[in-house]
Amino acid sequence: xxxxxxxxxxHFGAVRANDGVxxxxxxxxVCGLLGxxxxxxxxxxKCLSGYQTPDGGMILVDGKPVSFTSPAEAIRHGIGxxxxxxLDFPQMRVLDNFLLAFDRRLIPDRRRGQALLQELGTRFxxxxxxxxxxxxxxxxxxxxxEILRLLALGARVIILxxxxxxxxxxxxxxxxxxLRRLTEEEGRSVxxxxxxxxxxxxxxxxxxxxxxxQVTGEAEMPCPVDRLVEMMFGRSLPPAESVPVEPGQAAxxxxxxxxxxxxxxxxDVNLQVRAGEVIGLAGLEGSGQRLFLxxxxxxxxxxxxxxWVGEQNLTGASYRRFLxxxxxxxxxxxxxxxxxxxxxLTEHFALGERKGPFFxxxxxxxxxxAERIHHFNIVGRPDTMVEALSGGNQxxxxxxxxxxxxxxxxxxxxxxxxxxxxxxxxxxxxxARREEGGDGGDDGRTPVRYIPSTAIxxxxxxxxxxxxxxxxxxxxxxxxxxxxxxxxxxxxxxxGYLIAGKEVAE
Amino acid sequence: MKTTSRLANILLxxxxxxxxxxxxxxxxxxxxxxxxxxxxxxxxxxxESPQKIADVVTACVPLILCGVGMSVTFTAGxxxxxxxxxxxxxxxxxxxxARNVLWPQVPVLALMVVAGMxxxxxxxxxxxxLKIYGKVHEIFGGLGLNYAAQGLAIWLIFNPWKRAEGATxxxxxxxxxxxxxxxxGKLRVAPLAVVLxxxxxxVVYFLLRGTRWGLELKAMGKNFRSAFVLxxxxxxRMLTAFAACGALAxxxxxxxxxxxxxxLIPEISGGLGYLSLLVALLSGYRPQWVPLIAxxxxxxxxxxxxxxxxMHLDSSIGGVIEASVVLAVMLVSGWRALMKRNRVFSKRSxxxxxxxxxxxxx
Numbered sequence: 001x002x003x004x005x006x007x008x009x010x011h012f013g014a015v016r017a018n019d020g021v022x023x024x025x026x027x028x029x030v031c032g033l034l035g036x037x038x039x040x041x042x043x044x045x046k047c048l049s050g051y052q053t054p055d056g057g058m059i060l061v062d063g064k065p066v067s068f069t070s071p072a073e074a075i076r077h078g079i080g081x082x083x084x085x086x087l088d089f090p091q092m093r094v095l096d097n098f099l100l101a102f103d104r105r106l107i108p109d110r111r112r113g114q115a116l117l118q119e120l121g122t123r124f125x126x127x128x129x130x131x132x133x134x135x136x137x138x139x140x141x142x143x144x145x146e147i148l149r150l151l152a153l154g155a156r157v158i159i160l161x162x163x164x165x166x167x168x169x170x171x172x173x174x175x176x177x178x179l180r181r182l183t184e185e186e187g188r189s190v191x192x193x194x195x196x197x198x199x200x201x202x203x204x205x206x207x208x209x210x211x212x213x214q215v216t217g218e219a220e221m222p223c224p225v226d227r228l229v230e231m232m233f234g235r236s237l238p239p240a241e242s243v244p245v246e247p248g249q250a251a252x253x254x255x256x257x258x259x260x261x262x263x264x265x266x267x268d269v270n271l272q273v274r275a276g277e278v279i280g281l282a283g284l285e286g287s288g289q290r291l292f293l294x295x296x297x298x299x300x301x302x303x304x305x306x307x308w309v310g311e312q313n314l315t316g317a318s319y320r321r322f323l324x325x326x327x328x329x330x331x332x333x334x335x336x337x338x339x340x341x342x343x344x345l346t347e348h349f350a351l352g353e354r355k356g357p358f359f360x361x362x363x364x365x366x367x368x369x370a371e372r373i374h375h376f377n378i379v380g381r382p383d384t385m386v387e388a389l390s391g392g393n394q395x396x397x398x399x400x401x402x403x404x405x406x407x408x409x410x411x412x413x414x415x416x417x418x419x420x421x422x423x424x425x426x427x428x429x430x431x432a433r434r435e436e437g438g439d440g441g442d443d444g445r446t447p448v449r450y451i452p453s454t455a456i457x458x459x460x461x462x463x464x465x466x467x468x469x470x471x472x473x474x475x476x477x478x479x480x481x482x483x484x485x486x487x488x489x490x491x492x493x494x495x496g497y498l499i500a501g502k503e504v505a506e
Numbered sequence: 507m508k509t510t511s512r513l514a515n516i517l518l519x520x521x522x523x524x525x526x527x528x529x530x531x532x533x534x535x536x537x538x539x540x541x542x543x544x545x546x547x548x549x550x551x552x553x554e555s556p557q558k559i560a561d562v563v564t565a566c567v568p569l570i571l572c573g574v575g576m577s578v579t580f581t582a583g584x585x586x587x588x589x590x591x592x593x594x595x596x597x598x599x600x601x602x603x604a605r606n607v608l609w610p611q612v613p614v615l616a617l618m619v620v621a622g623m624x625x626x627x628x629x630x631x632x633x634x635x636l637k638i639y640g641k642v643h644e645i646f647g648g649l650g651l652n653y654a655a656q657g658l659a660i661w662l663i664f665n666p667w668k669r670a671e672g673a674t675x676x677x678x679x680x681x682x683x684x685x686x687x688x689x690x691g692k693l694r695v696a697p698l699a700v701v702l703x704x705x706x707x708x709v710v711y712f713l714l715r716g717t718r719w720g721l722e723l724k725a726m727g728k729n730f731r732s733a734f735v736l737x738x739x740x741x742x743r744m745l746t747a748f749a750a751c752g753a754l755a756x757x758x759x760x761x762x763x764x765x766x767x768x769x770l771i772p773e774i775s776g777g778l779g780y781l782s783l784l785v786a787l788l789s790g791y792r793p794q795w796v797p798l799i800a801x802x803x804x805x806x807x808x809x810x811x812x813x814x815x816x817m818h819l820d821s822s823i824g825g826v827i828e829a830s831v832v833l834a835v836m837l838v839s840g841w842r843a844l845m846k847r848n849r850v851f852s853k854r855s856x857x858x859x860x861x862x863x864x865x866x867x868x
Contacts, residue, residue, distance in 0.1 A: 323737050
């Protein structure tokens, strides 16, 4: 079966997630789909597997145009997707999960299902106990179950979205052997969505690279790594001039920090950040940078190591103790964990005054809100509900909510979704905060003789932003943090290598 | 544009009324009664004499207290279904005071009110503690505590507090005179209870609208995670929200045994806790709407026995009306939410399955 994606367009508001993407999937081939975060890989695959309907373009199966409005329709055409988080029912048994897929009669034939499960399992040497509860399986085993389910449904094209996250090395080897068998021996096609270059090199017959919603390159494997890196990240402009502040005392010290999570464990991170320093955290989403950042705010459980803020050892302390010690955390999900939809800007600012009086003077609060709205250039009124603001204005509102004197400022994607003008403005505000009394300064000219006060750590998917704004950069890959790099002497290409889990080429 | 949408808004808000009337009319036609006569009977039954009006007011008191209390917990996004038990605990503590404190009327009544509020607050706090430290969902904790409170009341009535002539479902011995709330002349309504209700309404309204506490509860209710990240101390807020609601329910319990029955009876709450849950739901968690809705329920409760007397219909038809109004309101608000979501969906074409698009440029 040959599947062609022709000129696929998919827009979300003003963002073009897919902007005219064409890819052909030949039978018997593992096609790697490469690209950085937000490049449009997942959107394209969701269009192909029926989770989303493209705004424009065509999907051809063996030359015939098809259109899907649900994953069930896609699988009827032989296209199935394996998601990053397995879509199964953890409370149910393996066999029940398997049966749910294809036996839709009132009373499913369990014996036939079990026989099929066993037959498929033996074929691929997956050792799955049909009576085990799915919740007791490892991620790798749940993936195996999903693959068998898709095969039982007759999938000819199997899409795997970042399948190697959270599985063990032997499971990975087994997965790759299975994928080779499915393509080379059985003539199915596999789409392998990944950002790990080594795995792509090992497994794929050809690759397609996406960037900003467009195809930036196609290659037959093997292909030199630097060409792949270049197609993924592009050539960058030389880093812009930034004025570093002479760093002060240690603001944040992390020693041997281990942060476990369901998918990935951040292990043995050591980092010292001084007041006035800006640290950029690079890495593809889910590489551990967010876990680390949240652990520095007391929002994640830490199993080993220490976190010092200034002079205080805050290891294992509550989030509120971190807040009281001058740590602030700016999450990426603006309406998920940053702002409260249904509350006005005034109410937010009043809420932000944690030490404010018990009785709120709403007239005064409204005036103060109006002032801050003016100061932070927010397009909105004091009584505007935050969900009615545009993304950029929500971001400004979140910045306006930060308390004035901070020791450590932790941010996820501070300028995501903003135009260059707004991003520059926000960075001027942020960099001004590095110094005592530097809160404000619309002109962006930072006064010279100020005492460094705030350390800034931020996550960004935009490598140019990281190199431009940070003093030092650390890269996360698979839960490990690289040694800090000086931003001034680092290039986008070098970061690209580290992000994809390769050593920096000399 | 704007006026039409406002008009549509008003029409939609009122839509449940004809919908519910239509349904009850249908039910009445099926059981063979004249709908118009039935509605007239209910109205007369509730308001024809000063005594009837007094009965309606008395029936309103616990509904308003609990409804206003639940607007506190609902604001914080919490389902306090333990109101029933909180009423009973308030009644039990007030009864203890009435039986054991032999003072003049004013201090005894004051102490009963305080004890009732304390009892309810305590029971509410237990539900909160179970939720916070035991990870027991407040709905299950509340239901369990309701049964525990009911059991405690029955045990007290049949054992330590049984009547001199023997234990009975009629309850304890009547309170000594000072523990009775004075009535308005010959009418079965206690002015003090009405004053307490008004005070509770005003206090809760200002607590929710004008204080940090109210603002923090509101933020928690609308988005718990954001509120937490913004630094709202969620544990103490949850505890105080439950305790505040429980205190008002306990007050209702104290008033029930002091002003209505003059003793503790097993049915002291009589399902009022669940009825007030409906009152709070219908009010959209705004305390200022609670009295009007409570009045409606109270009038139905007082007026519908007339159906049996005059029309030989079962008075449970009152319950049918209550239920159909509640369902109609829920249905209309569900439709409105659906319409709103569809508008959002058609605006952002096909956003689904958790993919979060980058927001549009500022």
